[in-house]
Amino acid sequence: MSLIKRIFSSKTEENKSGEQKKEYSENEDHKNTNKSNVMNDKIKFTIDGKECKADKGANLVEAAKANGIFIPTLCHLEGVKPAGSCRICNVKINGRFMTACTTEIADGMMIENNTTDIQELRNIIIETLFVSGNHYCPACEKSGNCELQALGYRYKMLVPRFPFEFEEKVVDASTPKIFIDRNRCILCKRCVRSLKTKDGKSIFAINGRGHKAMINIDHELANKMTDEEAQNAMDTCPVGSILKKERGYVDPIGSRKYDKKPIGSEIESVNK
Numbered sequence: 384m385s386l387i388k389r390i391f392s393s394k395t396e397e398n399k400s401g402e403q404k405k406e407y408s409e410n411e412d413h414k415n416t417n418k419s420n421v422m423n424d425k426i427k428f429t430i431d432g433k434e435c436k437a438d439k440g441a442n443l444v445e446a447a448k449a450n451g452i453f454i455p456t457l458c459h460l461e462g463v464k465p466a467g468s469c470r471i472c473n474v475k476i477n478g479r480f481m482t483a484c485t486t487e488i489a490d491g492m493m494i495e496n497n498t499t500d501i502q503e504l505r506n507i508i509i510e511t512l513f514v515s516g517n518h519y520c521p522a523c524e525k526s527g528n529c530e531l532q533a534l535g536y537r538y539k540m541l542v543p544r545f546p547f548e549f550e551e552k553v554v555d556a557s558t559p560k561i562f563i564d565r566n567r568c569i570l571c572k573r574c575v576r577s578l579k580t581k582d583g584k585s586i587f588a589i590n591g592r593g594h595k596a597m598i599n600i601d602h603e604l605a606n607k608m609t610d611e612e613a614q615n616a617m618d619t620c621p622v623g624s625i626l627k628k629e630r631g632y633v634d635p636i637g638s639r640k641y642d643k644k645p646i647g648s649e650i651e652s653v654n655k
């Protein structure tokens with residue numbers, strides 16, 4: 384079975400069997416043989432053979448980060464319930480592909496993160512995202528601060544192996560504070576899951592399914608956005624799909640987040 388098929392079949396398996404957390408808590412053998420590893424609520428596990436410890440309840444992305452190990456993410460946002468939609472955080476846990484952001488760390492887990500097949504899978508996902516949108520990085524205000532672009536550099540993407548789709552996507556500049564460029568949207572749903580009004584109403588939503596899915600805004604709510612909320616929306620988007628109007632290209636090239644150091648290096652520099 385091809386690598387990409389195995390990944391997406393692992394997603395189907397997850398959906399069939401419910402949450403990863405449940406799967407682990409129901410594994411009696413796993414629980415019994417590893418009880419001794421849980422001490423003071425710290426969980427012991429290994430990533431690529433390195434012994435690690437993390438707080439009970441952490442997901443695997445956070446647990447790896449606490450040990451100076453970077454697992455790439457796109458749809459994940461700290462403090463927001465994970466969606467598991469982009470699949471870039473796939474790792475192998477005890478030999479099976481699983482998304483790290485949706486998996487709670489359990490004692491005794493043996494995790495593979497930095498292997499050739501996992502890197503290859505991540506390359507495929509990044510390339511797929513590039514060809515299915517219209518990403519013109521040099522002209523994008525998010526260039527240098529864009530997580531997708533930064534992952535492209537980190538995983539040394541040159542030319543995607545897949546044909547570009549060049550789909551026509553509608554831009555929405557009709558609200559006073561923000562600009563939505565659907566050409567760059569990777570449908571990660573970070574905006575949908577985290578950007579709400581004070582009374583809990585969603586400003587963003589995904590409409591349509593499959594190829595027709597696209598990000599939409601509630602114009603009435605978006606018309607009332609403050610400068611601060613617009614900036615927060617721009618910062619929440621991992622790419623340059625949500626931009627704050629009126630003030631652009633504030634940081635010159637060379638001083639943007641990923642201009643000099645690759646994404647993830649801030650995590651890897653800890654515990655060195």
Ligand code: SF4
Nearest residue numbers: 568569571572574620
């Ligand atoms: S607009 Fe940005 S944050 Fe919202 S789904 Fe698209 S890429 Fe994700």
Ligand code: FES
Nearest residue numbers: 467469470472484
């Ligand atoms: S970051 Fe885990 S699936 Fe997107």
